Amino acid sequence: QKEVEQNSGPLSVPEGAIASLNCTYSDRVSQSFFWYRQYSGKSPELIMSIYSNGDKEDGRFTAQLNKASQYVSLLIRDSQPSDSATYLCAVTGNQFYFGTGTSLTVIP
Amino acid sequence: KAGVTQTPRYLIKTRGQQVTLSCSPISGHRSVSWYQQTPGQGLQFLFEYFSETQRNKGNFPGRFSGRQFSNSRSEMNVSTLELGDSALYLCASSLVSRAVGNEQYFGPGTRLTVT
Numbered sequence: 256q257k258e259v260e261q262n263s264g265p266l267s268v269p270e271g272a273i274a275s276l277n278c279t280y281s282d283r284v285s286q287s288f289f290w291y292r293q294y295s296g297k298s299p300e301l302i303m304s305i306y307s308n309g310d311k312e313d314g315r316f317t318a319q320l321n322k323a324s325q326y327v328s329l330l331i332r333d334s335q336p337s338d339s340a341t342y343l344c345a346v347t348g349n350q351f352y353f354g355t356g357t358s359l360t361v362i363p
Numbered sequence: 364k365a366g367v368t369q370t371p372r373y374l375i376k377t378r379g380q381q382v383t384l385s386c387s388p389i390s391g392h393r394s395v396s397w398y399q400q401t402p403g404q405g406l407q408f409l410f411e412y413f414s415e416t417q418r419n420k421g422n423f424p425g426r427f428s429g430r431q432f433s434n435s436r437s438e439m440n441v442s443t444l445e446l447g448d449s450a451l452y453l454c455a456s457s458l459v460s461r462a463v464g465n466e467q468y469f470g471p472g473t474r475l476t477v478t
Contacts, residue, residue, distance in 0.1 A: 287465065298453055298469040299406075343406065350419045351396065351455075351467060355405040 258282060259346050261354035269362050274331040276357050278344030281325065287347040288320055290329045293356065294340045303329060334361045365390065367456050367470035375476045381442040384473045388435050388456030394418075395437040396467060397429060400451040412437055413460040441475075449477045 260279045268274045276290075287306055291299035305311045305318040305327065317330040327346075331338055341356040368387045376382050388395050397409040408421035412431035429439040435456075441448055451474050455467040 289466065298472045301466055301468060304466055347465065350408050350411060350421075353406040
């Protein structure tokens with residue numbers, strides 16, 4: 256079983272819609288959770304971090320964490336074509352564990 | 364504040380050769396982690412260094428090694444290169460290691476092609 260699981264997609268949403276990205280993890284003692292965005296040919300860029308249960312909002316992005324269900328999600332409101340990228344979920348235990356990423360395409 | 368820098372950005376090597384990649388973390392960051400990224404495998408953890416000590420190591424053969432210097436700069440070395448080593452090698456730095464809030468910031472990566 257992988258440490259971090261993500262739906263690889265691709266996920267397509269129309270411009271202006273809400274994109275919902277999901278991630279599950281296996282290690283119950285994980286403490287820190289991150290979302291990275293990676294454009295094609297570029298390195299991952301940190302966009303959100305969350306450490307406690309509940310929601311955390313930053314602009315158009317909302318991260319949601321449910322430790323009991325071992326589930327973390329990222330919502331992107333008012334999706335823009337510039338949001339088209341691969342989104343990586345990361346969870347920390349003794350090291351960073353990354354999911355394989357979800358490819359998001361926002362259609363103009 | 365300057366970000367994570369990696370050199371070189373692109374590298375072409377021949378099978379059997381060895382290669383050394385360099386990473387300079389964000390000023391003040393003491394933890395450096397290395398990852399290999401390929402289309403099929405995603406981000407694979409290689410190792411982490413903190414205060415010149417290897418803290419953790421991923422499941423890679425001994426041909427992959429690294430070190431960290433007293434100024435937190437890190438190098439990784441791959442010996443006896445194989446075609447399968449062709450990948451994007453990413454370095455990430457964080458302020459601390461194994462603590463809540465240890466956000467990692469990635470460098471631009473080194474694209475290694477083995478022919």
